[in-house]
Amino acid sequence: MSKPIILTGDRPTGKLHLGHYVGSLKNRVLLQNENKYEMFVFLADQQALTDHAKESEIIKDSIANVALDYLSVGLDPERVTIFIQSQIPELAELTMYYMNLVSLARLERNPTVKTEIAQKGFGESIPTGFLVYPISQAADITAFKANYVPVGNDQKPMIEQTREIVRSFNHAYKTDCLVEPEGIYPKNEAAGRLPGLDGNAKMSKSLGNGIFFLMTLILFVRK
Amino acid sequence: MSKPIILTGDRPTGKLHLGHYVGSLKNRVLLQNENKYEMFVFLADQQALTDHAKESEIIKDSIANVALDYLSVGLDPERVTIFIQSQIPELAELTMYYMNLVSLARLERNPTVKTEIAQKGFGESIPTGFLVYPISQAADITAFKANYVPVGNDQKPMIEQTREIVRSFNHAYKTDCLVEPEGIYPKNEAAGRLPGLDGNAKMSKSLGNGIFFLMTLILFVRK
The missing domain is CATH 3.40.50.620 (HUPs)
Structure with missing residues (x-):
């Protein structure tokens, strides 16, 4: 099995x-x-x-x-x-086909992407690729017929978008070749979060407040 | 040479x-x-x-x-x-990279695509792939380093979009590998247009008023 x-x-x-x-x-x-x-x-x-x-x-x-x-x-x-x-060029190819099954309005409604766009300050210049990335993620997930995708709670809309694409594709092409994935979400995300070296509640790449693995190794060797 | x-x-x-x-x-x-x-x-x-x-x-x-x-x-x-x-999977791959260099607002300003969207009656459901097709065309044109692209006058915005992508890509990636194409446009497009069998000014696939090549062959053989 x-x-x-x-x-x-x-x-x-x-x-x-x-x-x-x-x-x-x-x-x-x-x-x-x-x-x-x-x-x-x-x-x-x-x-x-x-x-x-x-x-x-x-x-x-x-x-x-x-x-x-x-x-x-x-x-x-x-x-x-x-x-x-x-x-894996097939991921780009799948993205091309999936783009025909998702409306622009649907992409623009994605709450996580909306938040990210606001945070990143793209202004009037939202890169098309950025808006489209949930479709590209659907290609990644479905190409490997993933059953489970462990992600943060903010990624729920991505899994939902993928599941919609799976249903739409399977229906349009009269197939059952695509698998609907399920997200695995953390139950208590905040508890699993490490604070940053600067005291910020979250250790984050973009905040530059992280302990990196090489540094960990040095600390470990010194001890 | x-x-x-x-x-x-x-x-x-x-x-x-x-x-x-x-x-x-x-x-x-x-x-x-x-x-x-x-x-x-x-x-x-x-x-x-x-x-x-x-x-x-x-x-x-x-x-x-x-x-x-x-x-x-x-x-x-x-x-x-x-x-x-x-x-040619490389065309899908290039489209993925070019999408990051074109803003959504720029795509939505394309006058030909705007007209086509209105004609096709997509309503609120504009397929993302349709809005993105000028970027996919840029991939087709540039992958083959085309110098000239013979197209109808309504395709001028597509050539302009391609030229913008070429400049943006070459600048972002500090290269001159992409070639700016030139459109070859008909001087008197209307004169080069055949009327349809139904009397419509334009013979058109979607109007179903065309003389097809097989039919031409039959007419020729009969004569």
């Missing part, structure tokens, strides 16, 4: 830190060690470019750094499949 | 007819026979799906029909490259 499939990943926009470990990496290692799932972990470089189009060097450098972080926390390439989004 | 490159094509949404011959096919055969250009002619099936997502059978059947029409009017696969858009 085949194992249920889990897909998860990160946008490579910088090194990962202990906040990521507590929030998601630790859980991935546990899931890997349970040996009950087939797990795909990916570096969403194409997605990272949707709001970093002109800082592609950061993304490029971060791919290797995040992959190293994966190994350093105990993800084992013999037991999980680690891949780079941009190296 | 390498020859200038021409890219041209059709959306395979049905058979071509004599109106297409007078309007574009005849000119392609002339360009082919001049032997001064390297020419790529393609079946834009992915683009056709942007407003036919749920009628994919029509698109599928039309691919072979339009390819036959190309051969029947004298396009020679030994001298021009005929290809199917969906079979």
